[in-house]
Amino acid sequence: MPNPRPAPLPASVDATLDLLTGGSYVADRSLATSLYLALKLRRPLFLEGEAGVGKTEIAKVLSATLGRKLLRLQCYEGLDAAAAVYEWNYARQMMEIRLAEATGDRDRDALSADLFSDRFLVKRPLLQALEPDLAGPPVLLIDELDRTDEPFEAYLLEILSDFQVSIPEYGTIRAAEPPIVILTSNRTREIHDALKRRCFYHWVDYPSAAREREILAVKAPQADARLAAQVVGFVQSLRGMDLYKAPGVAETLDWAQALVELNQLELEPTVINDTLGTLLKYQDDIARIQGSEAARILAQVKTELAATTAR
Template structure:
């Protein structure tokens, strides 16, 4: 049974919380307005900060189908929108030739009918659904090429797809569109103008502890506070790739599996591969640097025991 759309920003915060997503109010506001005004929401931010998760949570909490288009270099309409079932079309032609029972004009019309059309995520998002308009996730748009961005303009502005041999397919109700980008390249202004925009930043320490409490409840409060403090220190350093929230969760869950009640230098050195993904970063932090950061974190937590 589909859930009604949130009626306020507070309802949006609650809706995300129901899906175990701890959202800051500015993000909930952007999402509420996008839902209310039926506009796509374009989310930019570093990898691992929870952009993709928003679409998944919306699908689960609203009871809507999730259609995910994972972007990559060279993505084209055949993989993203539609293609024709050429094997079935060829078989139909051969059967028609063998029987001689159909004229060419009728055959040509039939070959580009609905039964030969293979629907990809963008076209599927234009179809009616008894549970309401689906959630369409266009993930990591920055990995695609600029011509594909141009193809999206009609979809994002008019919520329709034009197929030359078939016609125009228009959504009876606009899908809930979430686009994400890790900002490895700039997205064209023409596409951004069709969307509401929000930058998803790394969470502050308080919100990251709240995320750990929801997503990694097995971590003791002291361990969770130390993990968050350590990660926050790493993000302030000039690393090749700072850890995202996803890595914080991975690390906390790994430490729980190792039955750790608090951090110690040896455990940090042994588990840095769950937190950092580049050897240069690991080599820089391992050893004395990890001990120094941990000491600083523990001193700060001791000075504010209510944390």
């Protein structure tokens, strides 16, 4: 069976847009430009923006369209090197020590060298990303970096600048070819400048109404065009309000798909009230919008759409 050949990286911004489109991702040109430069110059791409705007999806699309392995490190408070980079298989090391003691066939120095060899090294996503792959360097997704703490950020600096990991007992492991690195943050806290300097940066904003309709057409093609336009108009209006958590694109898609399942061809006040839980994730926000406020927003959306159609 022939070895898979690495898929070529896009050769231009337009080719990058085509690549994303081929993965059913509707992107604007500024995002495609940032991604193209990161791929071309082999730099990590740091994507920041509100939750649900499609940051994580970019890494998934790159993996699928380029045919590369996706390695995902989901960040959380307290994440450390043992979970993110490597750890030693202590149970196997103890068994090896006891076996050596029982048989007496190895001296202390040989045993010590063997215990910290590759066969006892448990590789986590960051270390796996530095290994060669027949399909080409993998896509490394470091997701929701803002959930970790500053010591872990500091640990990432060596990896993101030199694409290497230093293991005291083992040595330095360096990537023959840098992985494609995508970092995301929902900006629940600021990321340190030292890390940002090692990356290209792009803010992923909420889409315009026109682009959000394009996204619905790609991701939820079953939705009637009139329903899709009303959904987008309603969601865009909500984002202009002072809510605890405005709905992202992910919630727009969830809502549209839920309405399709309910056989809705257009929005109605009753169905909005019944389905707000798929769009808004906090009870205070739901209570504020339900009822007369939802009816008011819907009436405004329908009036604006009617005026646009009449032009």
